[in-house]
Amino acid sequence: AGFGELPGAEPYPCRNVDQNVADLRAQLAANAKGASELKRMASHFGLPTVTAYMRHVQDNAEESVRRAISALRSGEFDYHMDNGARVKVKASIDLATRSATVDxxxxxxxxxxxxxxxxxxxxxxxxxxxxxLVDEKIPMNEGCLRPIELVIPEGCMLSPRYPAAVVAGNVETSQVVTDAIYGALGVMGAAQGTMNNLTFGNERYQYYETVCGGSGAGDGFDGTDAVHTHMTNSRLTDPEVLEFRYPVTLESFGIRKGSGGAGKHKGGDGTTRRIRFNEAMTVCMLSNRRKVPPYGMAGGQPGECGRNWVEREDGTVVPMEACDTVHVAPGDVFVLQTPSGGGFGEVASSD
Incomplete structure (x- = not known):
């Protein structure tokens, strides 16, 4: 069988083989272009010069992170997920060596x-x-990790043994890890803590999006409303494009005013998104922070949990869990409320 035929030959085949193959070819082409440009740069400047600059970039990143570590304090944090799992982290700061151990x-x-x-x-x-935590404008690179010793116990949910399932680890657990580290360092309230992974489709259409919420507040700044936070960096499809390509209507998409955690600095507000379906579809949610709210820091209040449900055309409301699947008919509306960010600092007394 040809390469394009293989993904469709399995018991549970890809529903849009051509699109998946095109994505793979685009990734291969991007890597080939990157390799070509790197060779061209080495040819133009000489390999020793290129290598020296690469080393400088990493050395500079290391020193920048060490300076940031000098302003931190040791701490630990225990952050629970909706499914009962927990991410526990202890950050030990060594000011003498300007290094950290994250355990x-x-x-x-x-x-x-x-x-x-x-x-x-x-x-x-x-x-x-x-x-x-680095103020300077430096590129992300391996040098950032040189001052940090990382301890991840083998066999825990952050270092699982084969054949552990990991699809939600990249999109959901990564958010929990990020917020847990910020919590251990005491620098800011939690962000929405989920990517709000929404998929819907049928035999003809398949669609996937992640939806923004509130970011956490910190010392000297409020959280941001309706923004993708931390380990997610995708943008939503424009409403006009969404409705042109799929049999859905985006009824509304707006900020949940006042939902951010209170504090001296307020957490960012979450959002509400309503999608009406014009064909029968299957809707799936993969998310977190529907039971355990995003924490506040230094006396700030937690953000609000998210919610998702379906409003049937006949008025019936079908609640959905954080991770759930529901079948919708024409006229049904899926409603998503994303979590908000935690606040930072106690609200000043009115006395």
């Missing part, structure tokens, strides 16, 4: 669900957090 001992053991995360995901979240 996930005590995190839940490998799960039977797909919320396990490969250790590479946890490592990426750690690097991301410490990069965000």
């Amino acid at each position: 996930f001992t005590g995190t839940s053991a490998q799960l039977s669900s797909n919320f396990n995360a490969p250790s590479a995901v946890c490592r990426a979240a750690v690097m991301y957090v410490f990069r965000t």
Whole structure:
């Protein structure tokens, strides 16, 4: 069989083989272009010069992170998920060496669900957090991790053993890890803590989006309303494009005013999104923070949990869990309320 035929030959085939193959070819082409440009740069400047600059970029990142570590304090945090799992992290700061140890001992053991995360995901979240604490404009690179010792116990949900399911680890557990590290360092309230992964489709259409919510507040700044936070960086499809390509109507999409956690600095507000279906579809949600709210920090109040449900055309309301599947008919409306960010600092007394 040809390459394009293989994905459709399995018991549970891809429903849009041509689109998936086109995506793979685009990734291969992008990698080939990157390799070509790297060779061209080495040819133009000489390999020793290119290597020296690469080394400088990493050395500079290392020093920038060490300076950021100098302003931090040690701490630990225990952050629970809606499914009962927990991410426990202890951040130990050594001011003498300007280094840190980030230890996930005590995190839940490998799960039977797909919320396990490969250790590479946890490592990426750690690097991301410490990069965000650097004020300088430096590119993300391996040098950011040089001052950090990472401890991830083998067999926990952040370093699972084969054949653990991990699909939610990259999109959901990564968010929990990120917020847990910020909590241990005490620098800001939690963001919405989920990507709100929404998929819907039938035999002809398939669609996937992640939906923004509130970011956490910190010392000296409010959280941001309706923004993709931390480990998600995708943009939503324009309403006109969504409605042109799929048999749906975007009834509304707006900010949930006042939903952010209260505090000296307020957490960012979440959003409400309503999608009406014009054909029968299957709707799936993969999310978190429907039971455990995003935490507030330093006396700030937690953000609000998210919710999702379906409003049938006859007026019946069908509640949905954080991870759930529901079949919709023409005229049914899916409603998503995304979580808001946690506040930072106590609200000043009116006395």
